């Protein structure tokens with residue numbers, strides 16, 4: 605670990621992003637971590653809530669749809685998102701306050717602005733506090749991840765009644781190495797699914813994102829669903845690649861480098877928008893759902909929320 609000394613800029617206009625000027629900065633491996641206090645812990649997402657201990661993600665998925673959020677912090681959506689990680693060091697304390705004051709009992713998703721079990725979590729250990737706070741509040745919550753580090757907290761997740769959603773979009777390791785270069789191999793994520801299930805944590809898979817023309821052949825879809833089912837997942841939900849601003853530029857640069865012949869076909873599929881042609885999306889989703897049904901995987905994941913709040917907490921203890 606290396607400590608950064610504060611930069612003194614007497615009389616010089618400081619043009620760095622505000623977060624860079626105010627955060628404590630530490631370097632872990634190749635990552636720069638910006639330690640900040642969380643202004644809010646719970647964020648509204650539709651009818652539910654999300655909690656993100658980290659912004660930015662060292663898994664560096666080229667398709668990551670939340671890259672744009674880094675711009676609001678004054679950083680870029682590409683390499684900055686992958687290597688400049690904002691760490692909300694007091695997230696558990698802030699979460700407890702908000703669960704008691706502004707939470708309405710709605711379901712909670714953990715790990716939206718960046719993977720909550722990415723490399724930095726090995727240093728900061730924020731998730732045990734987050735899981736405990738949600739469990740004690742009786743929240744219905746799911747933790748999203750691509751990381752094997754989640755196994756560290758399997759016992760706490762089981763005690764808190766959490767579900768886990770492991771993202772496994774495809775099992776082709778050649779594709780994974782370039783498009784999700786910082787994430788563990790699909791095989792290791794399948795082992796996470798199996799182990800969590802064996803330790804009493806309900807675990808499903810988000811087959812997300814299916815990459816059009818790259819990982820969407822019938823054989824590729826069938827191989828992925830088959831291995832997810834063999835790993836013991838309870839449910840599986842597919843999602844087709846979305847390309848909002850931020851993700852679009854970064855993903856298309858990858859596509860141009862690794863599959864230059866597909867760039868024109870993507871223009872036909874996405875036009876100037878963020879989502880693929882609806883007919884294409886429907887076809888892929890129906891195909892995956894059909895495969896999932898054949899293996900007995902639930903098409904609903906995470907599981908529907910049970911009673912939330914203190915009553916739910918008591919039920920979870922029974």
Ligand code: SF4
Pocket residue numbers: 660661662663664665667668669670716717718719750787
């Ligand atoms: S693991 Fe999730 S949050 Fe992290 S880069 Fe990949 S898609 Fe984005």
